[in-house]
Amino acid sequence: xxxxxxxxxxxxxxxxxxxxxxxxxxxxxxxxxxxxxxxxxxxxxxxxxxxxxxxxxxxxxxxxxxxxxxxxxxxxxxxxxxxxxxxxxxxxxxxxxxxxxxxxxxxxxxxxxxxxxxxxxxxxxxxxxxxxxxxxxxxxxxxxxxxxxxxxxxxxxxxxxxxxxxxxxxxxxxxxxxxxxxxxxxxxxxxxxxxxxxxxxxxxxxxxxxxxxxxxxxxxxxxxxxxxxxxxxxxxxxxxxxxxxxxxxxxxxxxxxxxxxxxxxxxxxxxxxxxxxxxxxxxxxxxxxxxxxxxxxxxxxxxxxxxxxxxxxxxxxxxxxxxxxxxxxxxxxxxxxxxxxxxxxxxxxxxxxxxxxxxxxxxxxxxxxxxxxxxxxxxxxxxxxxxxxxxxxxxxxxxxxxxxxxxxxxxxxxxxxxxxxxxxxxxxxxxxxxxxxxxxxxxxxxxxxxxxxxxxxxxxxxxxxxxxxxxxxxxxxxxxxxxxxxxxxxxxxxxxxxxxxxxxxxxxxxxxxxxxxxxxxxxxxxxxxxxxxxxxxxxxxxxxxxxxxxxxxxxxxxxxxxxxxxxxxxxxxxxxxxxxxxxxxxxxxxxxxxxxxxxxxxxxxxxxxxxxxxxx
Amino acid sequence: xxxxxxxxxxxxxxxxxxxxxxxxxxxxxxxxxxxxxxxxxxxxxxxxxxxxxxxxxxxxxxxxxxxxxxxxxxxxxxxxxxxxxxxxxxxxxxxxxxxxxxxxxxxxxxxxxxxxxxxxxxxxxxxxxxxxxxxxxxxxxxxxxxxxxxxxxxxxxxxxxxxxxxxxxxxxxxxxxxxxxxxxxxxxxxxxxxxxxxxxxxxxxxxxxxxxxxxxxx
Ligand code: SF4
Ligand code: SF4
Numbered sequence: 001x002x003x004x005x006x007x008x009x010x011x012x013x014x015x016x017x018x019x020x021x022x023x024x025x026x027x028x029x030x031x032x033x034x035x036x037x038x039x040x041x042x043x044x045x046x047x048x049x050x051x052x053x054x055x056x057x058x059x060x061x062x063x064x065x066x067x068x069x070x071x072x073x074x075x076x077x078x079x080x081x082x083x084x085x086x087x088x089x090x091x092x093x094x095x096x097x098x099x100x101x102x103x104x105x106x107x108x109x110x111x112x113x114x115x116x117x118x119x120x121x122x123x124x125x126x127x128x129x130x131x132x133x134x135x136x137x138x139x140x141x142x143x144x145x146x147x148x149x150x151x152x153x154x155x156x157x158x159x160x161x162x163x164x165x166x167x168x169x170x171x172x173x174x175x176x177x178x179x180x181x182x183x184x185x186x187x188x189x190x191x192x193x194x195x196x197x198x199x200x201x202x203x204x205x206x207x208x209x210x211x212x213x214x215x216x217x218x219x220x221x222x223x224x225x226x227x228x229x230x231x232x233x234x235x236x237x238x239x240x241x242x243x244x245x246x247x248x249x250x251x252x253x254x255x256x257x258x259x260x261x262x263x264x265x266x267x268x269x270x271x272x273x274x275x276x277x278x279x280x281x282x283x284x285x286x287x288x289x290x291x292x293x294x295x296x297x298x299x300x301x302x303x304x305x306x307x308x309x310x311x312x313x314x315x316x317x318x319x320x321x322x323x324x325x326x327x328x329x330x331x332x333x334x335x336x337x338x339x340x341x342x343x344x345x346x347x348x349x350x351x352x353x354x355x356x357x358x359x360x361x362x363x364x365x366x367x368x369x370x371x372x373x374x375x376x377x378x379x380x381x382x383x384x385x386x387x388x389x390x391x392x393x394x395x396x397x398x399x400x401x402x403x404x405x406x407x408x409x410x411x412x413x414x415x416x417x418x419x420x421x422x423x424x425x426x427x428x429x430x431x432x433x434x435x436x437x438x439x440x441x442x443x444x445x446x447x448x449x450x451x452x453x454x455x456x457x458x459x460x461x462x463x464x465x466x467x468x469x470x471x472x473x474x475x476x477x478x479x480x481x482x483x484x485x486x487x488x489x490x491x492x493x494x495x496x497x498x499x500x501x502x503x504x505x506x507x508x509x510x511x512x513x514x515x516x517x518x519x520x521x522x523x524x525x526x527x528x529x530x531x532x533x534x535x536x537x538x539x540x541x542x543x544x545x546x547x548x549x550x551x552x553x554x555x556x557x558x559x560x561x562x563x564x565x566x567x568x569x570x571x572x573x574x575x576x577x578x579x580x581x582x583x584x585x586x587x588x589x590x591x592x593x594x595x596x597x598x599x600x601x602x603x604x605x606x607x608x609x610x611x612x613x614x615x616x
Numbered sequence: 617x618x619x620x621x622x623x624x625x626x627x628x629x630x631x632x633x634x635x636x637x638x639x640x641x642x643x644x645x646x647x648x649x650x651x652x653x654x655x656x657x658x659x660x661x662x663x664x665x666x667x668x669x670x671x672x673x674x675x676x677x678x679x680x681x682x683x684x685x686x687x688x689x690x691x692x693x694x695x696x697x698x699x700x701x702x703x704x705x706x707x708x709x710x711x712x713x714x715x716x717x718x719x720x721x722x723x724x725x726x727x728x729x730x731x732x733x734x735x736x737x738x739x740x741x742x743x744x745x746x747x748x749x750x751x752x753x754x755x756x757x758x759x760x761x762x763x764x765x766x767x768x769x770x771x772x773x774x775x776x777x778x779x780x781x782x783x784x785x786x787x788x789x790x791x792x793x794x795x796x797x798x799x800x801x802x803x804x805x806x807x808x809x810x811x812x813x814x815x816x817x818x819x820x821x822x823x824x825x826x827x828x829x830x831x832x833x834x
Binding site for chain 1: 625626627629630631633634635637638640641642643644645647652657658659670671699700701702703809
């Protein structure tokens, strides 16, 4: 067995438990008795991948079916990769130590653009040809991808057989079922993919072709045969309550990023922040019922033994039964010392009641995301939060014994000026004011205010999809300026190197020409780009140059409003007309209130036939 | 409840810290009536005799679990094992006695069995035993310092079957001082790749006699 070859390498690598599986609740099957083997690959480390909710859901759904076996694969850290390459050990699954190459289907989840180089590297480590053309020749496994980045699949079009767009719960089962039938009857690869291409939500890039204009710029995507759909409609699960959700999840031995039970209380978000891709992609907002969540919490806690539970969604504070849910969970599980953590508290969510209950068990970090420093810019991005609300919320928190607050901002947003940066410093000062407004004997000592500024990345399917990103120099200058403004007692300022955001912007909105860049970057050794210790910016720039392209031409591109966009063939449910209206409103500084107050006709309700509860 | 458990196969690769959370969660899954610590982050009251190096097997790890209600040892063993993965199973359990001191306080020695493939270490072992002192560089949190490890080795036997050496060793393992099997092996045969397993933990009984820590309640 492959394990015997792996074990001798483990004493010399960091965190060896990443590579050996065998955890509690891992799916155990005899590979000989299953019909379809699916390698679920997460293109990042074990700790990151194991924390991902989507993977847990799909793993559960597939393994519930006796005839399918879904196994996990993560990207080995660089020390392990070196050891594996030196000893000619191929990438393998943690369940049965089977080489990935022996699987029927190899699926990657694309959570962020900066994991693409790991996708190629993992295929390479598996000995699977990188492009679908080469795989056709060798009859290698099919490579399929899903996740939010599948909404602009073009930068990976040469490497992937099939993209699955939207909610994956039903899609992943259909894929395995169709594969099973196809394998049984024995047809050509193309025949299988053609069949898949005609199922809603599936995109098979080989049946489409990119056009370029005289100057070499992207000029649209066209299908090359008329028996595939012109546009690919995303999949959407209408009713979350009846959707499958794991009642047991794997409990890793070694600590992972989110080491707890995660309850997905809702999918989607009603707030409509204009920079936020997730808010657009996961429309309409759908909630799980209180009864269902309490049942799931009960089962998950007893099957995992976890001591902590978190509520997860894009905007957990907006979940309509949040206070009841928090109270019931604490009442039922508090005696077993189960802590409840509410990660993404929002300024205007029902803080009071819930906060006190969280505090009764375990304090988690208090975070606020005003995103922009002035009301003007917050109106532009439609972040419906006011200075007064922020002040009141932190005042309330400080008077209840909190002493640490984190504030998240973005720099480089469309229309931003230095006044908006001053606004960030102003808000930080207001938080300090709030702290000192609480009587000394009432407040906790040790005030800590963390201000962090990330760089804005324009994303497809947002009202800012046409906007260019600031240049690296502009972003650095803004960071320097902010650093000066934030030299305040008790305040620490964190920022991200803009180089990564620059690359992210290119891949987020890029077209098929980036496939070549990615391949070159892979050849130049790029991997783990999201990790500072591994990120090699120069290698990436060289990869662009290899292809006669620049990163700036994608990242800083202003798409014309009527120009074809590389992701136009994907139908995310929100219409281009709506995005354009929102973009125009943004420039006028006009807000669009929360969907629960007012429907803005984004199109999703026609798309998913009346599923949007908000617009009733 | 005092429980002896094995840690082998795929289970050897996680650390002592990971073992703590793994056991706590298994005890919760088994719904055993554990006791929780007071304070900010309450956890299951659970104490181990000692830590084990990552990568090493053991047949004899010991832990002391505080229970709020009495549970029969056989019941405890069965319920906990149903919630523990393969390779991490309880082998035997007994009730802790009133006023029994902590396992770690009574631990005196640990026994190891090691197989070193392709090497004859009989002479090296004999030389080691014959030496009045063997000073090696020992790495600790405070840095590297020379230590005489000879007095920390209480028994060392080596058998050779024509291909591989099999060693059995009993090493000092107290709160104050301990010798890792890996360090002794490194001294005997630098750079050897070998499989190391802990086979027993001992306390000092009456007249300085060696008794199994699991048995020794007092
Ligand atoms: S609140 Fe805004 S940023 Fe957060 S998920 Fe919703 S739309 Fe996105
Ligand atoms: S249909 Fe209306 S209410 Fe529903 S998500 Fe779209 S804009 Fe919001």
